[in-house]
Amino acid sequence: xxxxxxxxxxxxxxxxxxxxxxxxxxxxxxxxxxxxxxxxxxxxxxxxxxxxxxxxxxxxxxxxxxxxxxxxxxxxxxxxxxxxxxxxxxxxxxxxxxxxxxxxxxxxxxxxxxxxxxxxxxxxxxx
Amino acid sequence: xxxxxxxxxxxxxxxxxxxxxxxxxxxxxxxxxxxxxxxxxxxxxxxxxxxxxxxxxxxxxxxxxxxxxxxxxxxxxxxxxxxxxxxxxxxxxxxxxxxxxxxxxxxxxxxxxxxxxxxxxxxxxxxxxxxxxxx
Numbered sequence: 392x393x394x395x396x397x398x399x400x401x402x403x404x405x406x407x408x409x410x411x412x413x414x415x416x417x418x419x420x421x422x423x424x425x426x427x428x429x430x431x432x433x434x435x436x437x438x439x440x441x442x443x444x445x446x447x448x449x450x451x452x453x454x455x456x457x458x459x460x461x462x463x464x465x466x467x468x469x470x471x472x473x474x475x476x477x478x479x480x481x482x483x484x485x486x487x488x489x490x491x492x493x494x495x496x497x498x499x500x501x502x503x504x505x506x507x508x509x510x511x512x513x514x515x516x517x518x
Numbered sequence: 519x520x521x522x523x524x525x526x527x528x529x530x531x532x533x534x535x536x537x538x539x540x541x542x543x544x545x546x547x548x549x550x551x552x553x554x555x556x557x558x559x560x561x562x563x564x565x566x567x568x569x570x571x572x573x574x575x576x577x578x579x580x581x582x583x584x585x586x587x588x589x590x591x592x593x594x595x596x597x598x599x600x601x602x603x604x605x606x607x608x609x610x611x612x613x614x615x616x617x618x619x620x621x622x623x624x625x626x627x628x629x630x631x632x633x634x635x636x637x638x639x640x641x642x643x644x645x646x647x648x649x650x651x652x653x
Contacts, residue, residue, distance in 0.1 A: 413546040415538075415586050424586045424594070425605060425617075427546075432557075432592035432609030433632070439548050455547040499617040500628040503605065 398486070400442060400479040404468030407443035408477070408489060409451045412461035414515035423463050423509040428502040434494035438505070440465065442479060445487035448512060454485065461515030465491075469508040473501050524569030527577035531585050531595075535561050538587040550589030553610075557593045560612035561585075564595070564636055571640045572647060579647050597643065599650035606639055614639050618646075 416427035429435055441451045448462050467477045475493040482488045494501045525532075538553035545552060568580055583598040591610030596603065603619040615632040616639055631638070 411547045413550075416546070418584045424584055424596070426586035426588045426592075426594040429588045429592065429594070429607070431590045432588055432607045432613070432615060435589070456542075456544050460547060497630075497632065499605070499607070499615070499630040500619075503617060503619070503628075 398481060400445065400481075402442060402467050402477050402479055402489060404466070404471060406467040406477075408440040408465045408467055408491070409443050409446065409448065409487075409512075410438070410440045410463045410465065410509065411451060411455055412463050412509075412511070412515055414459060414461065414517055417461050417511065417515050421511060421514060423506040423511065425499075425502040425506040427463075427509075428494070428505040433496040434498060434502040436492065436494050436496075438491040438494070440489050440491060441485070441487040442489045443487075446485075451487070452513065459516035460513075461511060462513035463509035464512050465505070465508050465510075470505060473504055475501065521569055521573070524573075524575075524577045524580055525566065527581055528565050528569060531582055532562050532565060534585055535593060538593060541587060545587070546589050548589065550587075551591055553587045553593050554591040554612075556612040557591055557608045557610050560614070561593045561595060561608045564606070564608070564614070564639065567636060567640055568643055572644060575647060579652065597646060598653055599646055600653055601650050602646045604642060604646050616642065618642060 416424045470491045480490045535558050539558045541552035582595045584596040586594045593608045595606045605617040607615045613633050617630045620627045
């Protein structure tokens with residue numbers, strides 16, 4: 392989907408980002424699993440999140456295909472501290488969408504660190 | 519310990535892995551595809567090899583801390599101990615990779631590899647599971 396060019400928001404380091412978490416991506420101890428930030432076995436180069444000030448936890452969760460998902464929150468400055476970029480990428484059906492970009496396939500620790508930086512706001516329902 | 523005792527301990531994990539191949543498209547809400555049959559079979563084979571590789575270990579220590587699907591076809595197994603965490607990724611084609619985290623006082627060291635043979639992962643698991651006590 393081609394994002395709109397107008398209305399791009401600047402994302403500050405203290406902005407919150409929401410990431411839906413499938414039940415299978417939350418560890419038994421209630422923390423996020425790094426698999427939530429990977430694609431095909433490697434760190435995901437383009438992690439989709441929502442800019443919190445343009446949405447609500449309920450609206451972000453409502454975009455899941457079914458109930459039971461969890462919700463994690465990252466502070467935008469945290470991925471940036473890993474050398475990753477965070478930018479607004481509004482979609483026609485989700486103006487809040489943003490992207491965490493720059494994870495490299497040979498930098499598995501970035502996915503682990505993103506998981507550790509994720510604060511769980513809503514625990515998923517166990518499957 | 520017998521192999522059958524180890525496989526019994528690992529059975530819930532193996533059954534869970536099989537479920538990952540039956541996930542619906544978009545299971546993660548970001549368009550993710552289910553785990554590939556190849557990734558699931560490689561992960562299962564690794565667990566069986568692990569049981570065979572560490573025949574004297576308490577079977578419960580073989581059980582991963584977490585097992586999770588990776589979007590678009592992969593699988594991840596993770597073991598955690600007091601001084602080490604080991605994440606093993608299995609790509610859709612069955613290739614293995616890992617991230618080893620070693621805690622050294624108040625700092626951590628990270629080591630990672632991609633496309634490694636199962637024997638290398640088993641050797642690491644032997645080090646982590648045998649020498650390092652549970653969390």
